Every structure is written in structure tokens, then in C-alpha cells.
Amino acid sequence: SYELTQPHSVSVSLGQTAKIACGGHRVVDRYVSWYQQRPGQSPMVVIFQDTKRPSGIPERISGSNSGNTATLTISGTQAVDEADYYCHVWDNSSAVFGGGTKLTVL
């Protein structure tokens, strides 16, 4: 079965750029979605089809996908961005999630 690997945690200073990696074999061949889960809340999608933002998601959140790594980038990180982030792909008809990355804003 397909697997996605994420760092357990990432720290970033307020206003700086955070990058969260999602590794998988030739992940570039699959569309990647990213979800943000703030404490005590349900997850919400912030990126789909590698680079697209749903309505209401700020432009400072972006995504990319190349080779074996997809990346979620948050520019000008704000306190509200502190959350868990999960990447997601499809393996046939099964959804696969990465283990999640806790983003801490210092």
C-alpha cells in the first residue's frame, strides 16, 4: 500500500515562511491535497490538486509537487496558522493520509 511521510513537527517564527514536506514514491504522479486542523476543530482543506486553493484560503498558503516530495508553504506565517497539517493522496479508491505535521509559530 502507498505511504506518505511527513515530519512530526515544524517550527517557524511569526512572519517567516514555513515549509511542510510530504514524501511518497513518485508522489508527483498523484494529486495531493492538504488539510489544516486547528486544535479542537475538524480538518479543512487548504490545497487541492497540488496547487489550488479553495475559496477563502489566503494566497499566502501555497502548494507544490515534484518528484517524491509535495510541499505546503505558508508565507508570512501568522498565529492562526498554528495547527496540524495533513497531506492526502488516492491509492486506487483508497484515501491515504500522511501522519501529520504540527506547525508551531514562535
Place this chain on the structure above:
Amino acid sequence: VQLVDSGGALVQPGGSLTLSCTASGFSFSDSAMGWVRQAPGRGLEWISSIGGAGIKTYYADSVKGRFSISRDNTRNTLHLHLGSLSVEDTAIYYCVKYGPGYTGMFDFWGQGTLVTVSS
């Protein structure tokens, strides 16, 4: 769009339970739906999905043969029957809606319902 999850409870090991998700604000019968769970302090785990017509169903290996997904398009409701429960099934269960077309995302999530398996 609104997804309201319900049915979570405390259940003994070996027991069973049925979760429900009531949907509104979109064409329910045109949307594939699914369930994703999250054990306490852990990550997201996809459990099951069902096509819009309710004919095609899919399950994670961890629940295959124990859980059953179904839908009632006349009542805009999604169900998940959980059987042969073990402590490892303790989690918040989220109802999810598939995004349109081939977007590949879960574009809306329910608030979650907690299932606790304990003696």
C-alpha cells in the same frame, strides 16, 4: 453545506454501533461520501467511502468485514455500522464529502462524533 455527525457512544469490546451523518446544502445523491477517523492524539485514517448511488463501496483493510457503509438519498443521510468493535476503534469519526469532479479532495467535514470502546 453542512454535515452533522451523530451516534457516537461508549461501547463494550465486541459490541456494535451505527453512526449517522445528516447532510444539507448540496445535491447529496450526486456526491460520493466517506468516513475518516482520528484516534485520540493521532492522525487521520480513512475508513470507508460510498458512491453517490450507493452501489460502490470501499473499505480500509483495518475495518473490512466489520464495518458497513450505506446511504439513504431520500433522507440525505450517510450511515456507518461498526461491528466487532475493539479498543483500537476508539476515535472521533468524521463524515466527509468528496469534492466535485476529479478534484480529489474532501471539501467538507462533519464536526465528528466520538466512539469510545471500553469495558
